Amino acid sequence: MNTVKTAMLIAAMTALFMGLGFLVGGPRGMMVAFVVAAITNLLAYWNADKMVLRMHHAVEVDERTAPEYYGIVARLAANAGLPMPRVYVIQQDQPNAFATGRNPENAAVAATTGLLQIMTPEEVAGVMAHELAHVQNRDTLVMTITATLAGAISMLGNFAYLFGGNRGNGGNPLGMIGMLLGVIVAPFAAMIVQMAVSRTREYSADRRGAEICGNPAWLASALAKLAQASGRLVNAEAERNPATAHMFIVNPLSGQRMDSLFSTHPDTQNRIDALLAIGGGGGDGRFMPGMAPTQTIRSDDAAGGPWSRGLDRNKSQSDGQSRGPWG
Template identity: 45%
Template structure:
């Protein structure tokens, strides 16, 4: 498995640009509603600062959201060695390794590029998975780094939270001006309602196909697609049985939905940022059959 096998997907770079441009436009629009032309300028400056902050600091925010701690080779020798060995197979630089103190088995990758990436696993994952299953999960997360879509996921998660905060800001300070130059509370309420909806749309706009691609590339990195398929089944059961307290904005980064225990099974698939786990397992079994 060599580094040039999977070129950088240009579409992800375009999506990152579109997401940042969308946030800029939204903040400027709210600024215009709140303060006219000067408000729009302030919104533009605010959006620029938020975009820079998200690019450089979003991964740290995600780690804090999961309560994760960075570990080194001395603190977690087996995990560190496994990540190091698999990242060499993938042709990637060594990522930062972190462990989140959650009983639910889960994992995620974050960071703005392969040189500044993080692979994080939960304590429950380390306890419940076999070695081959753990390798499959880590290979999946390395595939996200290989595909360079972890920045897209991280920015989307941070943007969702930012847009929700902007909506609350608009509601608190009042939105727009009516003809008599008084605050328009109805417009503020409208922003409060639409803001979270836009945040949800942005989350859903990040194609769920990235998980299928990461599964396929992860299977090639580990060489054990059935082990990853087995891990996904156990991860899904664990997520439904063991609740995890984590921000909904950071949940899409995980290999399976960490909030599955709080979801309504009948409708959750229509509002999920992850494809159905049974479909992912079926795809991996097809890959295994082609070996």
């Protein structure tokens, strides 16, 4: 996502704010919505990353408090030619991760404790390479602003109860119909905002992430584990703040596994097949977590990426596929 697309998204969301404000409170509501949108846009640009990290109770770590996790991110960032991002851990059993920040110089990556517990170092590398790909592609600004605006748009439904249908107060020319439209449209508007960040960005980040870590099978294996575990475990913070769902590597919300029109993520198996096709695995059949990378890609790729010597491969093999080095 480039600067032009970001500006277009902000302009479109401002217009949506004003349109819903008109439905709720007429010309006065439209002006109030414009002011709210302007303030929200400014806050989203400068502080949305901090807000999202705080929303999910992320804790910053360093090479002293999480040496292996931090070291993996550092080596990946160097491999991608990116500045070192801030690194966070989220105390959450559901395995997941996301990146945020308005630019590579102000980026942050976060992984849940659930992810760090079930993944091998190679799989953690695949996941974090995917997140760094979002940083490098400058998806994070759009993703973070979208999360903030989606939450703000949802709040307009509440404003409808206060201002809708009151001609004396809000000047709403549509009366009760305007209120009802505001209540009904606001949740769908928030969903559309999430969809405004194209699902194709995930495929792009998968491909670039495979290049950064040097082995597409690492991310493919991680995605297979994520698909299985995320469906069984509920992320309470994500359920309370669904506007941030599109930021995660896999959908953190329950009951959304299908590659449907309103899904914020592509089907995970489709992503795995695309990764295996990069590595020569062809994508025939389903990738299972118990399968080693050498079973799914060409033998010349099986040795790992250009920095694989920095990982404790012997430890990952002895720990097996069920527990990572942080388990």
